[in-house]
Amino acid sequence: MRYDLVIFDNDGVLVDSEPISNTLLAGYLTELGHPTSYEESVRDYMGSAMHRIHELVEERSGQRLPVDFDEVFHARVFAAFQAELEAVVGAAEVLKQLAAAGVPYCVASSGSHERIRVGHRKTGLDAWFRDEIVFSAEDVGRGKPSPDLFLHAASRMGVAPERCVVVEDSRLGVQAALAAGMDVYGFTAMTPEEKLAGAAGFFRRMDELPTILGL
Incomplete structure (x- = not known):
């Protein structure tokens, strides 16, 4: 898909x-x-x-x-x-491929906007994220496992929830994505698969993600 x-x-x-x-x-x-x-x-x-x-x-x-x-x-x-702080290995390359393929993307984090921005500036990922595609739990009041943040991001990006896919590495994040009616893939570099129950699939290296996404 x-x-x-x-x-x-x-x-x-x-x-x-x-x-x-x-x-x-x-x-x-x-x-x-x-x-x-x-x-x-x-x-x-x-x-x-x-x-x-x-x-x-x-x-x-x-x-x-x-x-x-x-x-x-x-x-x-x-x-x-x-x-x-360093970027996750392969993250910038995935973002580059998404941009080249014309596939919209955004970030939806439990962290504050300041925390997101500090991390992106330090790792160079700020080059891939304009302010309007950065969403924080601060924007909605209730963080994960509530679906509010993911639904807010989809709404702001103008995409129906069922047409979204979430990339997560936490149990709470997977639960939030499922509650939002979105597909979710579990990144298992740090979290075992069994902790991400409900995900549609799993991957351990970021360079595996483009294939999962059909790029």
Whole structure:
């Protein structure tokens, strides 16, 4: 099937940010008295918007995170991005092929617009993303697994949900895409297939994606 729109998740799909951000998140939560391992951070928070972190911590501990939690966490993440962040291998080549084939694409991320832009500038992927094709959970209020973000992106791009395909690497993202009525393919470089149940297919290297998309 040739799709009318390819929607990319950002963290872990376009930029190799998940190891960095989950290491920092686990460390910060532990500092604040909520012991969290890297593996637990990946399991519970990978692919989620910031509000989910607050909700889960309060649900489990009965305590609210500090009011400046997001600000402090993002400052640490952005500093680490500037030092360490790289694009996912092959991501720029896939975007180049999509552009050459005239296939519309966009990014729909649980991260903030600032986080998306910081990562894209550091990795050079900003060359492939105009502001009008960058969508964040900030735009809709509810992040993944709610379908709101993907439906918002499809609407803004003028494409029916059933003509969209989503590229995801998180359980929450796959759930959101399915809830939106979209096909979704699971990127398994970091996430095992069994964690991405419901995806139409799986791929481990980004250079496999063009074949899946029929380019």
